[in-house]
Amino acid sequence: MDLESIVKGILERDIRSIAKAITSVENNPSEANIIIDRIFEKTGNARVIGITGSPGAGKSTLTDKIAKNLKEKGFAVGIVAIDPTSPFSGGAVLGDRIRMNSLSSTEGIFIRSMATRGMLGGLSGACLDAIDIFDAAGFDYIIVETVGVGQDEVDIFRVSDLNILVLVPGMGDDVQALKAGIMEIADIFVINKSDRNGVDRLLTILNHFNTISEKDIPVFKTVATTGEGVDNLINYILYVLNEEKRLNIKERRQERLRYRILRIINNKVINMVKNDNSDVLEKEVESVLSKEKTPYQAAKSIMELLCQ
Ligand SMILES: Nc1nc2c(ncn2[C@@H]2O[C@H](COP(=O)(O)OP(=O)(O)O)[C@@H](O)[C@H]2O)c(=O)[nH]1
Ligand SMILES: [Mg+2]
Incomplete structure (x- = not known):
């Protein structure tokens, strides 16, 4: 079932589509993003x-x-x-x-x-x-x-x-x-x-x-x-x-949205670090291990790198 038919199914209250959509939001943040963007208006x-x-x-x-x-x-x-x-x-x-x-x-x-x-x-x-x-x-x-x-x-x-x-x-x-x-x-x-x-x-x-x-x-x-x-x-x-x-x-x-947006940012930042090809996390781990940096300094370096 492709995302397009899932979205259509949700709006028609089709139980199978709803079940699939929830499985998607549980397991796949990028699918979650697409689904929610498409249905949020409703x-x-x-x-x-x-x-x-x-x-x-x-x-x-x-x-x-x-x-x-x-x-x-x-x-x-x-x-x-x-x-x-x-x-x-x-x-x-x-x-x-x-x-x-x-x-x-x-x-x-x-x-x-x-x-x-x-x-x-x-x-x-x-x-x-x-x-x-x-x-x-x-x-x-x-x-x-x-x-x-x-x-x-x-x-x-x-x-x-x-x-x-x-x-x-x-x-x-x-x-x-x-x-x-x-x-x-x-x-x-x-x-x-x-x-x-x-x-x-x-x-x-x-x-x-x-x-x-x-x-x-x-x-x-x-x-x-x-x-x-x-x-x-x-x-x-x-x-x-x-x-x-x-x-x-x-x-x-309002509180729900505030909380939710912050959650999304949180997850996105973590995923950015995890998916970064330059192994930035591993490098920073090494520099903390060797006491070159503290964990806080390492996190700051990563944030600066990602937010350029
Ligand atoms: N005596 C009695 N047992 C109840 C009542 N409500 C639930 N139970 C029983 O308590 C157990 C736990 O119920 P459950 O709904 O699974 O609790 P949950 O873990 O809070 O979801 C089950 O065996 C129910 O049958 C009640 O009002 N009185
Ligand atoms: Mg229960």
């Missing part, structure tokens, strides 16, 4: 929902329920599931794949797994490209599921239009262990597995967090496996996503 309509939380919190189960519910309401939903526990060989964890595969064939819902390691352009770059692909294909909602442990993932969470943090009872101490800052950027707290003991204790912790940080982040209780509480959550999600000002959606999108 982006900007989808809403991006980030769902994060510890492994096993029920994110995939909840995502599955939310996606099905949105589909019943007539919306098309794209899901990007990012899992860092995946092996180097790429491809996300099998469990998620199998469980969420029921969705991949359902019309109106498309799920794509991405691994966090071994990706050429970096996870967040490929993820942001994947979001554009879904967006240009006319998906109304794009859900990005991340574990929220790596900086890359926190960055993705940070640039969504709406951020949902999934917590579970009995993880009082784990709340403190969450990546610093992730509580601060949540728009919604979900206490999933609320069929278990310890809901009140977690509620107290979250209320305390709201008090000390002078915030009023709403808390929803769900049982993702049965769907209990999911309707309430979705109603709120739909309501708040319409309140552009309240979520500062414009500022969030």
Whole structure:
């Protein structure tokens, strides 16, 4: 399939083209560049929902329920599931794949797994490209599921239009262990597995967090496996996503672009150095090894050479 037909297919929401395009942005930065340049004009309509939380919190189960519910309401939903526990060989964890595969064939819902390691352009770059692909294909909602442990993932969470943090009872101490800052950027707290003991204790912790940080982040209780509480959550999600000002959606999108452009520059510079035929990197490595230069001086020399 050539890039031209992939681009055409994306705009017609052809599942095979979308899948191929995402594979391209994962593996081939120059193809990513061509695809995004061609489709970007059609982006900007989808809403991006980030769902994060510890492994096993029920994110995939909840995502599955939310996606099905949105589909019943007539919306098309794209899901990007990012899992860092995946092996180097790429491809996300099998469990998620199998469980969420029921969705991949359902019309109106498309799920794509991405691994966090071994990706050429970096996870967040490929993820942001994947979001554009879904967006240009006319998906109304794009859900990005991340574990929220790596900086890359926190960055993705940070640039969504709406951020949902999934917590579970009995993880009082784990709340403190969450990546610093992730509580601060949540728009919604979900206490999933609320069929278990310890809901009140977690509620107290979250209320305390709201008090000390002078915030009023709403808390929803769900049982993702049965769907209990999911309707309430979705109603709120739909309501708040319409309140552009309240979520500062414009500022969030500016932030997303700022971050993304910097990522692209970052990757381009690194690729320029790696692809440079004059072995500039090797030469500088030698000069640092022999103490002729420091690593900082070597980097400066390379930058000067490349930016001539
Ligand atoms: N008891 C209970 N189990 C749940 C609930 N939500 C998810 N689970 C189970 O928790 C396990 C992990 O769920 P999963 O969605 O894969 O979590 P993820 O790692 O956060 O994506 C699975 O066995 C689910 O069936 C819930 O609300 N209550
Ligand atoms: Mg999962």
